[in-house]
Amino acid sequence: MTDAKKNFSTIQLIFIQLGLLALFIGTNQFLEIQWGKVFDRGQVSTREDRLPAQVPSPIVESPAALLAQMYDDPLSDVSEMVDVVVKSYENTAKGRVLASYLVWAISSAKPDGYIDTLLNSAAKNGDFHIPEALLTLSGRLDTPSLLKSVILAGGRAKPKDTPLTQQHLLKLSDSLAGLSLTYYGNPQAHMRISNANEIMPRIAEAQVGQVVEIPGL
Structure with missing residues (x-):
């Protein structure tokens, strides 16, 4: 093959490659334009569009956080509510x-955990006696039930009724007031449980797993 023919073949090959490249680029541009139109018309949705909208979970405030808000509310007298609640459990100088x-x-x-540690440490040091209704099987103060009692006194929670008699297996964290809150929504109804069970009022002397009767209406 002469040099002229070789050069001609090379030029042909170059033009063919350039033509294919132009066709490829043109096809891509066409597809991009067409897909852009489809997206603009909303005919195609992304995976994120097809997923159900995520509904944020409601924020549940801890008892301590809610009480701190109530304390800052000029319409709420938290100090008075605490005094009334504690007196209902222990109307003594130690209770104050x-x-x-x-x-x-x-x-x-202060957060819930801090309050629990503070109060139980103070009780252990003899600064005050743990009220019987708030004494757990483990011998600690049932701080969560105490905090919820104050919230209830402030009208931030509603009591509920237990229509039928139920049975409860005691846990280390149980107290009379806590059981009353759980089943009645009212910590002051703990005497209903106490009167229905021989182990009361000293729940700390009961055994874990012991069955307690929760009387109905």
């Missing part, structure tokens, strides 16, 4: 010490 600890913790916006 418990109330003072709790009011300070709430006014300082």
